[in-house]
Amino acid sequence: MGAYQLQVQIDADSGFCFGVVYAIDMAEEILEQDGYLYCLGDIVHNDEEVERLKAKGLRIIDHSQLAGLHNEKVLIRAHGEAPETYRMALENNIMLIDASCPVVLKLQNRIKTSHDDNEKIVIFGKHGHAEVIGLQGQTNGEALVFQDIAELDNVELPQKFTLYSQTTKSTDKFYGIKSELLNRGYEVKANDTICRQVSNRDKDLPEFAARFDKIVFVSGKKSSNGKVLFEVCRKHNPNTYFVSAVDELSPDMFAPGDKVGISGATSTPMWLMEQVKAELERY
Template identity: 75%
Template sequence: MPENYDLAVTIDKASGFCFGVVYAIDMAENILDHEDYLYCLGDIVHNDEEVKRLTDKGLRIIDHEQLDNLHKEKVLIRAHGEAPSTYQLALENELTLIDASCPVVLKLQNRIKNSHDDDEQILIFGKHGHAEVIGLQGQTDGKAIVFQDITELDNVELPAKFTLYSQTTKSTDRFYEIKNELIARGYEVNANDTICRQVSNRYTDLERFVANYDKVLFVSGKKSSNGKVLYDVCKKYNDQSYFISNIEEIDKNWFSPNDKVGICGATSTPMWLMEQVKAELLSY
């Protein structure tokens, strides 16, 4: 192993938190600056390192079951949004909700609710069990059909006409492929592209970014849907791309002396974590 790698390391300026995550974390930190603790329904962001930083400050992560037994407390709703039943429970349990739902998600929830109220059959292209998708399905009293792969619809009896929506962090290309495939199967599809442009614009940004480096480290939490999609983009345009969640997962053997290394991340990856990765690489 060489004594000194002399790596040239650059962080992608377009990577890091999207505005929805920034908004939720700012709200949490503002409250924790004045109070000892704050409950948060689910992980505030799909990044274990950032969640640990905030739980050390007093953020208490709870699930829906724990929420049922909570009374007269403050609870943060994260950027992913929640189903109407959560707001109903908050009223019953006299909870104060600090609502940090992302505006893009709220707008989508509203559109889905309107479609449901108009008796449209709704299909949602999204990840099963994902917090945002549960909130979206909640707008339809659980009647929307959720699928994450089109093959799941092969044996489903669908009406001749339906309305198609997407989780905000899905791949735009994939959404349009699905829309076209459903039309080719003979359905009348009212397709609504509801993918967040702050996310989809990163595909093009990443394509350009990763092409400039010998090696690429993509930093993301393993639970991040958006992280998986963006890492695939990195890998497609630079096959020397590696997925890591923290500095412990870096393998020195990936690098050669004088490599140019690019660091990028998901919309849930904090900038401080990418800076940490950079500092680690510069120490080689």
Template identity: 70%
Template sequence: MGLNISAKIDKSSGFCFGVVYAIEMAEDILEREGSLYCLGDIVHNDEEVERLTKKGLKIIDHQQLESLQDEKILIRAHGEAPSTYQLALKNNLTLIDASCPVVLKLQNRIKTSHEEDEQILIFGKHGHAEVIGLRGQTDGKAIVFQDLAELDQMELPKKFTLYSQTTKSTEKFYHIKNELINRGFEVKANDTICRQVSNRYIELEHFVANYDKIIFVSGKKSSNGKVLYDVCKKYNEQSYFVSSIEEIDHGWFNQNDKVGICGATSTPMWLMENAKNALEAF
């Protein structure tokens, strides 16, 4: 006898418009031409990357890009630093630019701040593709930090401009801003967090409260996934993080459980639908 689980997918979960745009662009070219280079993982989700790789998408890194000539390269939603565009001109590469408009706007704002000789701090994840592109607008001079504790180890100027990676927590950003002002710094703060992402915190908070258990589906590389999973865990302790259907454990559930399924902005809807089908088959 089965567990008789009823599972429902959160309608606000799944790809944000920036990721949808990049994937649709890739699929159009793959359908026509059968292959396409992409600089870095098109999305921080291994299952979706694998699906597109089977269609002919070739993931390359910056080192491999340097040796390519006369090729077509997709720039994913995270955006790129100016050096990538300079290399493309030098190597006669055609860039298919799927940079998210929210990220492009932020890049331009940071570039303007840098040109006006402002000292720039970026609240973001070290090594994240978007953050590398943002820091690139400042010739590598912006200070990137992941939390306040990191800033405690630094000698900061008295006056600076504060920006944020687009997928960071709004709450944390304002906490950092207020704390720095309280410490006597002159902070010009720019809230550059994507509202399509930040609105999900509120939506998730309401969604997860309605279920016995929560299955949060996300790639392990997704920084947005980590933040959203923390929201799930905060409002429903019975929340479980999985990257693939195989990771769902039968032992987590009881008879007649109501299970909510949600995911990151990099989680494909088909993967959440697979999770729903797997749960209802238990």
């Protein structure tokens, strides 16, 4: 124990969601067997975890590199992929190790069915996000994507459309958007496709955050889910710090005897939160 004697506790509900656990387990199994494995895009939005897996032989590639690859194994991460990726893999004799999250796959199927039924589709999601690109791919790129309701102010929307959401968005925001669009006179068929493992954290986190003097929120800067959950923490505990790695911590963030809670995104590995805890206990 350091001189500060901080009381530190990790949020038991934080850490990888099952989709990410599944993808990483799959990757590690093949890496052990083959010594290397290609992965399309970052396996998880956390640089520390990506580095750990790269050291074991994971090779991150993008779609243009996939086009030049033949007769190899390639992992599809939890975010899922557009139909185009599967077509390319067939042409290049690539064996796809599909670790798409089942929640994402179910959403892709629902969007594809909607599109096949000629429904106009609007998706609440982050522009350019891997999951969203996969979702838009189910509609031949015809779906309209927006990440903020203000984006729809100057857009001519069809009178009647079907609304979907990226799986990691906030449920409150989604329902707020739905009612705002109904108020504007549109006929909206809304499909709540938000992952409950993620959205339930929105509900449990406020209670966790309020129990401590300070919160250290551990997440990669690229994680959408991390940004959402960090804001939830900060709203219920203004003394919340966002850190991506142990070296971003310093003793002057804390006072002796502080009760400190550690939480993280669904893409934050538990080993990283354990490292943060060990560092804080040295203060």
